[in-house]
Amino acid sequence: MAEAVMTRPGAPAAAGAAPLLSVQGLEGWYGESHVLHGISFDVRPGEVVTLLGRNGAGKTTTLRAIIGILGKRKGSIRYDGQETIGMASRNIAKLGLGYVPEERGIFSSLSVYENLMLPPRVKPGGMTVEQIYTLFPNLKERSGSQGTKLSGGEQQMLAIGRILRTGAKLILLDEPTEGLAPVIVQQIGRTLARLKTEGYTIVLVEQNFRFAQTVADRHFVVEQGRVIDMIPNAELDANIDKLHTYLGV
Amino acid sequence: MITILGVPMQALFGQLLLGLINGSFYAILSLGLAIIFGLLNIINFTHGAQYMMGAFVAWMLLNYAGLGYWWALILAPIIVGLFGVILERLLIARLYKLDHLYGLLLTFGLALIIQGLFRNEYGVSGLPYAIPSELSGGQRLPFMFLPNYRGWVVVASLVVCIATWLVIEKTKLGAYLRAATENPTLVQAFGVNVPLLLTLTYGFGVALAAFAGVLAAPVYSVNPNMGADIIIVVFAVVVIGGMGSILGSIVTGFTLGLIEGLTKVFYPEASSTVIFVIMVLVLLVKPAGLFGRTA
Numbered sequence: 001m002a003e004a005v006m007t008r009p010g011a012p013a014a015a016g017a018a019p020l021l022s023v024q025g026l027e028g029w030y031g032e033s034h035v036l037h038g039i040s041f042d043v044r045p046g047e048v049v050t051l052l053g054r055n056g057a058g059k060t061t062t063l064r065a066i067i068g069i070l071g072k073r074k075g076s077i078r079y080d081g082q083e084t085i086g087m088a089s090r091n092i093a094k095l096g097l098g099y100v101p102e103e104r105g106i107f108s109s110l111s112v113y114e115n116l117m118l119p120p121r122v123k124p125g126g127m128t129v130e131q132i133y134t135l136f137p138n139l140k141e142r143s144g145s146q147g148t149k150l151s152g153g154e155q156q157m158l159a160i161g162r163i164l165r166t167g168a169k170l171i172l173l174d175e176p177t178e179g180l181a182p183v184i185v186q187q188i189g190r191t192l193a194r195l196k197t198e199g200y201t202i203v204l205v206e207q208n209f210r211f212a213q214t215v216a217d218r219h220f221v222v223e224q225g226r227v228i229d230m231i232p233n234a235e236l237d238a239n240i241d242k243l244h245t246y247l248g249v
Numbered sequence: 250m251i252t253i254l255g256v257p258m259q260a261l262f263g264q265l266l267l268g269l270i271n272g273s274f275y276a277i278l279s280l281g282l283a284i285i286f287g288l289l290n291i292i293n294f295t296h297g298a299q300y301m302m303g304a305f306v307a308w309m310l311l312n313y314a315g316l317g318y319w320w321a322l323i324l325a326p327i328i329v330g331l332f333g334v335i336l337e338r339l340l341i342a343r344l345y346k347l348d349h350l351y352g353l354l355l356t357f358g359l360a361l362i363i364q365g366l367f368r369n370e371y372g373v374s375g376l377p378y379a380i381p382s383e384l385s386g387g388q389r390l391p392f393m394f395l396p397n398y399r400g401w402v403v404v405a406s407l408v409v410c411i412a413t414w415l416v417i418e419k420t421k422l423g424a425y426l427r428a429a430t431e432n433p434t435l436v437q438a439f440g441v442n443v444p445l446l447l448t449l450t451y452g453f454g455v456a457l458a459a460f461a462g463v464l465a466a467p468v469y470s471v472n473p474n475m476g477a478d479i480i481i482v483v484f485a486v487v488v489i490g491g492m493g494s495i496l497g498s499i500v501t502g503f504t505l506g507l508i509e510g511l512t513k514v515f516y517p518e519a520s521s522t523v524i525f526v527i528m529v530l531v532l533l534v535k536p537a538g539l540f541g542r543t544a
Contacts, residue, residue: 067438068438069434069435069437069438088437089434089437089438090437090438090439090440090441090442090443091440092438093438093439093440094440099435099438099439101435101438105432105435107427107428107431107432108431109427109428109430109431110424110427110428114424117421117424118424118425118428118436118439119439119440119441120439120440120441122440166439166440
């Protein structure tokens with residue numbers, strides 16, 4: 001029964017390109033509790049997709065499973081054709097994945113500059129520090145400050161900026177707009193749009209589908225540890241009632 | 250004779266120097282403990298035994314291989330550090346996901362085993378280790394006689410402590426270390442080999458203990474119990490400085506050595522307890538220690 005539900009959204013989309021990231025039947029656990037019950041979806045190169053869903057649906061857990069920091073996971077996660085389900089997270093990152101965690105993960109014992117320089121390069125072609133400073137001028141001004149002394153918005157920029165340095169081609173972004181002022185949300189939206197034009201592939205976890213709508217190509221709806229629906233961005237407005245029901249807003 | 254507060258100046262400075270020497274050992278040892286605890290979350294009770302091993306390896310290098318003090322100063326930390334690396338890989342690495350208590354029990358048990366083995370082999374009377382000829386003799390200062398070797402111990406300890414602090418605070422490797430101390434999972438998710446970092450950190454902390462052991466060999470005799478004697482005080486130093494604080498452990502180490510020395514001059518009866526009294530007071534006022542961050 002679950003099979004039918006879970007394969008539908010992940011089925012190859014019309015564009016036909018081989019997926020850069022393919023998640024099939026992903027199950028995941030936090031300690032004893034079974035959180036993911038067969039997540040399936042595909043992301044094509046250069047695409048921005050969102051995982052939408054209520055709190056506790058398993059969106060963040062899905063990102064943690066993809067980057068390999070979930071305690072126990074089963075199923076299949078292929079990146080660029082390579083199976084990563086059994087790999088250590090440091091080796092998954094080296095394939096070209098960058099992770100921006102929900103809590104942003106800025107280190108308080110490191111300066112802004114040290115935070116920016118911390119993640120090692122995983123692939124050639126990452127941005128230079130100057131390019132990142134052009135993208136986020138605030139970071140340059142405050143490069144000597146303690147990382148956690150930045151405002152929430154600046155910390156989010158730092159968390160994104162440091163991943164852009166590494167050459168990662170797939171970016172996992174967990175609720176980048178959470179708790180931020182509208183003007184900052186707009187800036188992050190513009191940044192994501194720009195990254196998309198530069199060919200980055202992005203998996204975005206969002207509660208705010210109005211924001212998601214401005215940047216994404218497709219939306220996967222996650223509920224109780226499964227992907228239950230896929231809505232192309234163009235059809236989002238037509239499906240707004242359905243989405244309200246899914247998200248309970 | 251010049252006196253200060255009724256105490257002969259010679260005696261005062263003599264005790265201060267002695268305090269500074271003890272403080273040097275406290276500082277290096279608590280620094281190693283702080284680094285290990287910070288990153289590995291392991292309360293390394295084997296530290297005293299590893300300090301003792303440093304002194305013994307120096308003695309063995311001299312008596313079995315004919316390699317003198319300066320060789321020992323380099324080789325003993327490497328040898329004992331490698332021993333630490335093996336311990337970490339084989340045993341300690343299995344405990345990271347468990348409560349602190351398990352690490353404490355394991356390392357405490359290891360300390361007892363190591364001390365027992367050395368006691369069995371070399372007895373407890375202590376083995377002599379001569380001051381290297383380059384550092385024998387001393388300087389007659391206006392206010393006291395300064396044995397060269399004691400001056401060397403203080404300088405060498407300061408240099409090693411400051412160099413370690415600089416590496417941790419100012420280098421890329423140090424940035425990995427600080428970041429992994431805060432959030433090892435995320436650092437791992439960036440592609441950094443955190444398990445390797447943990448192993449090297451443990452090896453380095455142990456090497457620091459062994460370095461202190463070599464420094465100590467000519468000052469105290471080389472004795473299987475030398476580590477057990479000092480480690481309890483060092484743990485008090487770590488608690489006062491704040492668990493895991495790098496700078497805190499260095500400053501507290503030297504300061505408490507000096508306070509201990511002063512106590513020997515002015516109120517000798519309390520000299521062996523003063524550090525513990527300070528520990529109690531600090532814990533009452535600042536439970537996270539003087540330099541510790543409250544979580």
